[in-house]
Amino acid sequence: MVLGRDFREGMNVAVDTSLTEYTKLQEQECQSLLQLLGEMGIATAERVYGPGDAIYNQGEYGDALYVLTSGVLKLFRPYSGSKEATLRLLKPWDIFGHLAFAGETRQRAYAEAVTECRVTKVPKIFVERAVRQEPRAAFKLMTLLELRLVQYEELVKCLLPRETEVRLANLLPLLAQKFGQSTDGLVTIDLRLTHQDLAAMVASTRESVTKVLNEMRNRDVIDVDAGRITLKDTRTLARLSLE
Amino acid sequence: MVLGRDFREGMNVAVDTSLTEYTKLQEQECQSLLQLLGEMGIATAERVYGPGDAIYNQGEYGDALYVLTSGVLKLFRPYSGSKEATLRLLKPWDIFGHLAFAGETRQRAYAEAVTECRVTKVPKIFVERAVRQEPRAAFKLMTLLELRLVQYEELVKCLLPRETEVRLANLLPLLAQKFGQSTDGLVTIDLRLTHQDLAAMVASTRESVTKVLNEMRNRDVIDVDAGRITLKDTRTLARLSLE
DNA sequence: TACAGCCTGTATAAGCTCGAGCAATTCAGC
């Protein structure tokens, strides 16, 4: 199990800091893709969902590209019989939904609104038309698909270690980069997250999350105020995530 | 943690059986993509790697699309300091490598040949040209990107449960579908896999895999012959993966 | 204001993994 080569840990840091760029890139590409579709006269259906509403269910046929334009939304799937894991927490300009251009496609997770959110749905045939007529749309879409893959890779990174502490040490910086609000050099995750929510994201239990979060707070690694987590010691978090 | 809604377990089965279709679809799309590129006069570099050779390393800049055309190859990344996890085990007509069309891209894993294998590398600029000039290439590429995402989702599915037994019960059918050889109605995974290899795929330890595999063999769920695993009781495996 | 429901914090026993160590066996190269 010990690695036989030099993994150059420094590189991981470089990879991670580029996630912020990913966020900006995604917003740009996603917004300009929708704009492009509009200019091409392509109909996109926008719909508003209230907290808890399902956008689609696992197993449904997916024949559209979904874009979240406002609010927060989660993709989750059941596992081990009676638990549910949050696969992705989406913010505006994230895309979701499976739209294979060939072969049958079923949604591989449940999509549910967390806050009130606005979703733009582009039927598959229109996406096809856009790709056919406008290569720029194809590039933007492929960039977005690639960024979605990166998010899954990050999820895998969170799930590889078994200890809840290490998983959270991997997850919290990700949430901070995606939902972070910078104040006084410290980053606060601008979401009300219950321990249960966090547990679903790292496939652990509420109790373990409670325990780890309190430990981190006692060690001044994080601060929790009204369900909002502030990262106070990112160096310690980074160190934890490697162990 | 208990789910508040009906997850319709039957649907999971339907989703999984469609993976075989995914394999065929992928071969078709990938082969025809390469053929299309050839017809367009696009230069693709083909190179042969011996077992253990690195195709690229984590952190390197990725500016190409890689296609495995023969052999077996693995993508892996280090975690928890000194362990390594196999993220994907690739067979011919799998694509790999990050090629964002915008923004900097670094490889997010190590790619290493398992057996001797042949890899076709298409530089990013040529992929761009193909997408620009030939929408069919764009469709095929997007389909392949989507299929790659599905593989990551399957990996996540393997990693969600904590028990090694359940993880393997999820992994083995996946391997069987990808590398399976049907004989007498039973499927054999046509690869020599050590317990260490399997442990890297489910992020567990060699010892745990040994134990679980022996239990499964004693219960006639699987059969192991010369490092090749045969699935004898897929129903029991499916049941295990749900618990 | 009272209430119900959710969230947090603790505690316990039980189960599983992890890591170390050490044989026996198998495999691969010579």
Place this chain on the structure above:
DNA sequence: GCTGAATTGCTCGAGCTTATACAGGCTGTA
């Protein structure tokens, strides 16, 4: 066919997670 390396099989404690249970706090609603 032989030898060295790798793989497999097994054991044992330590550590962590899980499941369960319960008490107190917070929040939104009636």
